[in-house]
Amino acid sequence: RKEVEQDPGPFNVPEGATVAFNCTYSNSASQSFFWYRQDCRKEPKLLMSVYSSGNEDGRFTAQLNRASQYISLLIRDSKLSDSATYLCVLYGSSNTGKLIFGQGTTLQVKP
C-alpha cells in the first residue's frame, strides 16, 4: 500500500465551482501534512500546511482527520488559474524533513 494515496482525477469543473480533494495516508504516526501545487512541467510549490484544527487561506481550506487518516483540500470559487496538479505531502521523517508525496490530483477549471 502506498504511503500517500490520491485520486489522480482529472477533476473538470466550471469556473466558480467548489471542488474538494481527499488524500489518505497509511502511517498513523505522521505528524505534518501539506498541500503542494504543481503546474505542468514546473516544480512543486507549497500551497499550504495542514493543521489539526483545519486552516483556511483565502479560497482554500485544508482539513486533517487523524482518526480516519485523511487530509482534504477545498477550493471555493474556482478560477482558471487554479488549474494544476495538487500534491498531498507529508513528512517521511520530521527530523530530516524528507517529504513523501502523493501522485497528485489534476484539476482543470473550464470557462
Added chain:
Amino acid sequence: GAGVSQSPSNKVTEKGKDVELRCDPISGHTALYWYRQSLGQGLEFLIYFQGNSAPDKSGLPSDRFSAERTGGSVSTLTIQRTQQEDSAVYLCASSQSGGSYEQYFGPGTRLTVT
C-alpha cells in the same frame, strides 16, 4: 533573491553512459534534497544533505546513483551506466535547515535515456 537553480534543464543520453546533474541551493540554506519524478509517478525522495552531517541516502534506488555536496553548497547527483528506467525529472530542493522548514524546489533536470 535567487531561487534554487539546476543544470542542465534537459539532458538526453545514451543507455550506459554516466550523467551528472547539478544543483545550486538558495544561499544560506543548509539542507538540500534530491527527488525524482517519473512519468505518471509521484515525487520520490532520493537523498538528503544537512550541513556536515552524513547524508541520508535511503532513497537512492541503486548503487549506480550517488551524490555529493561540496563546501555545504552546490550538489551533484551522478548516475552511472544509465538505464532507460532512469528517465525522469530530477528535482532539487533546499531549506533553511532540515526538519520542518519549507523546501524550495528548483526547476528540475529532465533526463531522457535512449
